[in-house]
Amino acid sequence: MALQTCGSLLCRGTLFILFCLSAVAEGHFKGFRRLTGVQDTAVHEEQWFTQKLDHFSGADSREWKQRYFVNEAFYKPGGPVFLMIGGEGTANPAWMQSGTWLTYAEKLGALCLMLEHRFYGKSRPTVDLSTDSLRLLSSRQALADLAHFRTKMAEARGLTNRKWVAFGGSYPGSLAAWFRMKYPHLVHASVATSAPVHAAVNFPEYLEVVWRSLASENAECPLLVKKASDTLEERLKDPKTYDNITKDFNLCSRLQIQTAVDSAYFLETLAGNFMDVVQYNEDNRGFEGAVGTNITIKVLCGVMGDSSLGDPYARYAAVARLMMDTLSMKCLDASFSNYLRDMTNASWDGPGAGGGRQWVYQTCTEFGFYQSTDSPNQPFTGFPLVYQVKQCADFYNVSAEQLAEAVAQTNEYYGGYNIRSTRIVFPNGSIDPWHALGITQDITPDLPAVFIKGTAHCANMYPARSEDLPQLTLARNHVFLLLQQWLKQ
Template sequence: MARLLLYLVLVLPFLRGSDGAWNQRQIRKRIHQLREVQYFKSFYTRLGMPRGVPYKPADEGYITQPLDHFNRRNNATYNQRYWVNEEFWQRPGGPVFLFIGGESAESEYSVLAGEHVELAQKHRALLVSLEHRYYGASINKDGLTLEGIRFLSSQQALADLASFHLLISQKFNLTQKNTWICFGGSYPGSLSAWFRLKFPHLVYAAVASSAPVRAELNFIDYNKVVANSLSDPVIGGSEKCLDKVKESFRVVESLLTEKSVTQLEKDFFSCAALHPPEDYMEFVSNLADIFMGAVQYNNESPGSDVRKICERMISASSAYEGLKAVNSIYMEFMGLKCVENSHNKSLSDLKKTELSPVGVGERQWYYQTCTEFGYYQTCDHASCPFSPRITLQFQLDICKEVFQIPTESVLQAVQFTNEYYGADHPKSSRIIFVNGDVDPWHALSVLKNQSHSEIAIFINGTAHCANMGPSRATDPPSLQKAREEIGMKLGEWLKSAREES
């Protein structure tokens, strides 16, 4: 317990800075903490040990990586953090399960708990995980400067994985008989699929959970799924709830138009006065983030999910009062006294180059959206239930302001990413794409079988990366069935790998 408490103490002071509006940043960071707690509890439950009893931790190490894998005349290097868990491994021929890190710091729990760990226990696999370059402790001191950050990309990250494969193979005397399977969720889910796609001689199969493999500049489908989820009775939504949400934002818009801004500042606890037009956009985005976060992480956060939000919206005396109530519940859960709506403050936070070894890497991730993926969640569509002020151009302006990247370059980067990886038709083999229909990111993933071995599993009633956490007795039947399908398919592939070797 002391180890986890120390981890959370280290994380909490760094809850600032980020991509998107301020509330979105707070939600992502809180979910990051909650997942660590969940993995911690699962780990000790599996051991059958009282919390606080010492245990053998996973082995932590560092690999020296080239800063630029594609220019060997650049001799600069950095140290990348990894973990190894040999607890279940059947030497010498057991498989290797690789957990791929993403846009946040990793911890030893990446090889101690989760779906991949349960599968490793079943298949007697060696567990390894690699923290993504430029996140957590895997970054040089000057890594966040405009000059230093230019070596942050998914292509470099895949090359890191290839080097790590060599390190682990040499360290444990692995051969072709040791079958590698990689796992990842969200952006690391894409990396998992792409590692199999680009390095099929290194990794035999991949599980890609909630993986947005199709880059999208203007991701309008995100809020289309949010709207559908708010009206989905399976998870506690309804058409009445969605109508109330739409109405509440129309009222907010009218108050902004009528310049009744002081009332909005008071009713929604703004940390400072709102200045048009940029702060107005931050303000409506922060309100929208509460609903977007409740959908994307439905049932992960005890303070907010679709059912609770819809109950509060419908039971209120008016749509506007419902929005106030939802905002207050969110703030109470997050421990906030006010909400930061200053656009200048957001830009200032994104420009900071100080390193943090824990938490979510906000500056780094926004840089990747500007240079590779886009993924900008906008209301540039009539079906969006929020404010039309949430535009693509507003978010593209951040790329130019913070990183000096013009709009045309962002567009070209997104197009290249899809050409390089194949978007949602990657033409690979032995990949399982797992998605939940509640999760807005499923709109950019693979939802139908591409071949007999590029398999899509679509889970009814689940949100972002729902299958990746430790299994629980309370898992819905659809999730339990998906876990069984994943386990069976991996068992088949491991068997075929043994027969081939």
């Protein structure tokens, strides 16, 4: 959950690690990855759509401006309309120039649109990010935004009778599936990549997949990580070690462990180095401005297996320094009090306004997704569910009971794994920890899964390259054939 600058968002996290459609990641939030956009307005200028503020209150006539992008280069009259769904970060116009969906668009003559998610990027419906304002941030409001956008855009462009296909990766992948389920008269088909469709307060399976993904490179690797994490946790109990730990991990200020939360935050921050790399292992995010893509599971396990660096604790510190060097970080901010200050800043100019404050709010009021160390079958220690849930109360005054009820309501509303629809394909990667909350086996012939061995989060969405695994190429081709088939129906 830490809000330090890192190059991965879904710098990890209690998801931030989810978003696949932006560019340079900035922090590790709760669950998905937030990618901040590169500037590309000379090619695809941002456009603005007048949107309703509250779709579920007929008495509320307030409106706001939502950002979107258009690519008409491949459109052929009578062709389909592809709608890329934005998520928990700034919509990156690089996706209007590259990506698998554009390859499909060229072959199928599609018009391509991308809509930025409310409360992220430049799509700011309210004057601030206060908890009261954030009550208008939810997946249900986002789906209603999509429905209204689709309806009005179709009317304005003469596309009412065209077949619309929704695309999304990570949280937007879930939105793509739910858009088809909740608005089947507006969406003909959906590609729901790396979509965690099942909400869960506690998500220890995330770290279990991290263990298996590290072990796939070297069976000793997660054991060494576990030993290092355990050693560090033990040292945190002795204030005499704090000066050395501060130096070892190049902290921005002297380590201060006054509560269990301080310890948990520090341990989670360091675990995030491995979580981020596993989630995006060997992907092709470079085109959108992502940094650190050269750091892979193989690189991390190489450091952890290098006995010349010292014991596992010393190697763990070496990984932290490697990540900081790669991401041009001068030091590591491991202060929970700083994180609390940043995350409770409700200004659009605040350090959490890039997506952290908004996304964590959504986890506290809809999804959970807390990647805790509550399982014995994972390589880290020290950041249990209770530590993460407490932040909902600290940041938004949401109690543990309210969180549990909200997550139950999400699954009740969308169905969790129990999906009843047609023409939705669910690609997932075996390395990606998020596949544990996704669809990895066919539900019906019209609700197929594409489980791609050896690939990470949203891998099938990125531009193809020569070093792609054969099964990744096959997966992209399979999705195209499904779209081709479904557009004839």
